[in-house]
Amino acid sequence: MKKCIYILALLAAASCTRDLTDLNKDVKNPTDAPSYALFTYGQKELVELLTTSDVNTSGYRFVVQYWQQTTYADESRYNFDERELNKHWWDGFYTDVLGNLEAARDLIPKYTADPAAQKNQAAMIDIMEVAAWHYVVTTYGNVPYSEALNIESAFPKYDDANTIYLDLIKRLTDASAALNTAAGGFGDADVLYGSNINRWKKLANTLKLKLAMTLADADAAKAKTFAEEAAQAGVIGSAAESALYRFLSSPPNNNPVWTDVVQSGRNDFVACRTIVDSLKAKTDPRLQKYFTPNVAGVYVGGAPGVLSDYEDFSHIGPIIAAADNPGVLIDYAETEFLLAEAVARGFAVGGTAEAHYNKAVEASFIAWGLTAGDAAVHLAKPGVKYVAAEWKKYIGVQKWIAFVNRGVDAWLEWRRLDYPQLEAAHEAVSDIPLRVKYSVDEQNINRKNYEKGSHDIGGDEVETRLWFDKF
Structure with a gap:
């Protein structure tokens, strides 16, 4: 896993050089990455x-x-x-x-x-x-x-x-x-x-x-x-x-959902009614793994295409939103x-x-x-x-x-x-x-x-x- 940041290290090394001729090199596209x-x-x-x-x-x-x-x-x-x-x-x-x-x-x-x-x-x-x-x-x-x-x-x-x-x-x-x-x-x-x-x-x-x-x-x-x-x-x-x-x-090697749902601090997403209702109809216990209850303690999803108030609906569950x-x-x-x-x-x-x-x-x-x-x-x-x-x-x-x-x-x-x-x-x-x-x-x-x-x-x-x- 550590090697996946090798390119970033390579770029950092290139940016610290004192040789001004290196200014002509495109450091965003290194030519010597292994x-x-x-x-x-x-x-x-x-x-x-x-x-x-x-x-x-x-x-x-x-x-x-x-x-x-x-x-x-x-x-x-x-x-x-x-x-x-x-x-x-x-x-x-x-x-x-x-x-x-x-x-x-x-x-x-x-x-x-x-x-x-x-x-x-x-x-x-x-x-x-x-x-x-x-x-x-x-x-x-x-x-x-x-x-x-x-x-x-x-x-x-x-x-x-x-x-x-x-x-x-x-x-x-x-x-x-x-x-x-x-x-x-x-x-x-x-x-x-x-x-x-x-x-x-x-x-x-x-x-x-x-x-x-x-x-x-x-x-x-x-x-x-x-x-x-x-x-x-x-x-x-x-x-x-x-x-x-x-x-x-x-970061920078965390799950990108964590970035969008947790790190961002934004409340842009809730569960959709279609999946929530399907899980509830079958009393599927995965519902509790996928989503969290709303503020009233119940599982409810927003209607497809309808802007949904964040507090009224179920949120993305902690497993899905985990950084790792x-x-x-x-x-x-x-x-x-x-x-x-x-x-x-x-x-x-x-x-x-x-x-x-x-x-x-x-x-x-x-x-x-x-x-x-x-x-x-x-x-x-x-x-x-x-x-x-x-x-x-x-x-x-x-x-x-x-x-x-x-x-x-x-x-x-x-x-x-x-x-x-x-x-x-x-x-x-x-x-x-x-x-x-x-x-x-x-x-x-x-x-x-x-x-x-x-x-x-x-x-x-x-x-x-x-x-x-x-x-």
Whole structure:
């Protein structure tokens, strides 16, 4: 973890020099950051993007109706243009995540002598890049890919989203096969697994399963093949194998939600009525873990899109708002939900859909400080107990509840599974978004390719349905 601040130290050292010729150097873009520091920074930036509640970058908790705003309602009503969320999300992935990971790849030979370790490091970078590209493609659709991240390609073309996705799955397959458990990786600069190569293999396979299931409605045959390959190769099988980023209890490496909810001293967010009412209807004990009661001692959420008085509604719970609450790339509960869906679709991944569904809910309970016994009681309730004929509903709703602190993942699953059935927010500027518009910089700088990319997906609108979202 300490190495993730290496770049900041490097900048500080550069600023203290007495050699005036150094004034001509761009200290904001150091040319000699080591590969392992750039790898750590890429990991950190990816998980921060997935975790942050900063309305300038991420409004997904409002879209899927976990949170509601008190001071302004732009993101709750799907106005992502006001603070240029479209641009900041795009730049975050292309520059801060993918840019740093590619720079790390280029520097591997300089900082690692062992060829086997070099190969492992390249595979680890591939896995992290695929995870990042997954979010880029499922957010926007067609995007620059084959010509992206290349300084010689100033105006990269937009590649077909489905073609990109199939290539991402191939990259995961290749990376899993390339990883050598007898060799090292990035050492403790790998803040997900400490370079445990067995766990990196499982991460690659689990991400492959996730991408396969994302394709399931668009291409069931390919999804079946990829899901079965991933399960056979070995996916995450316990909470200990979850891909978690361990934030620290103090800045600058704390959980960004703490920054927005606690450190800021602002009262901008409350619980949303949709999630609170769903949890109350099922007497789900996770309610007390996710939120706090209002001043009257009851759990109540604000209506989507309606400005909500902070004192009248439930607030973000202390677990979610903790400075050291881990960020999640993918975890055991999600893996079991994916396996449950795969079996429900007739894919041969082992086990029964109900058994995987039960394990997923149990894993969610335990992750939030409840017990397996609590989960068993909950799973026996009508409306929670698995019903095979309505698998999309049951898996979709429980996954939505489990993903309460993972807004962008919940948004993807809502688009795929169509549950829970949400209604558009009050005074919404559009229907519930099915994608995010392209960055305004693309319109201004890469205009020709932007126009073709927009045309090919059916228009640069939030209502445009992406290739995987068939229903």
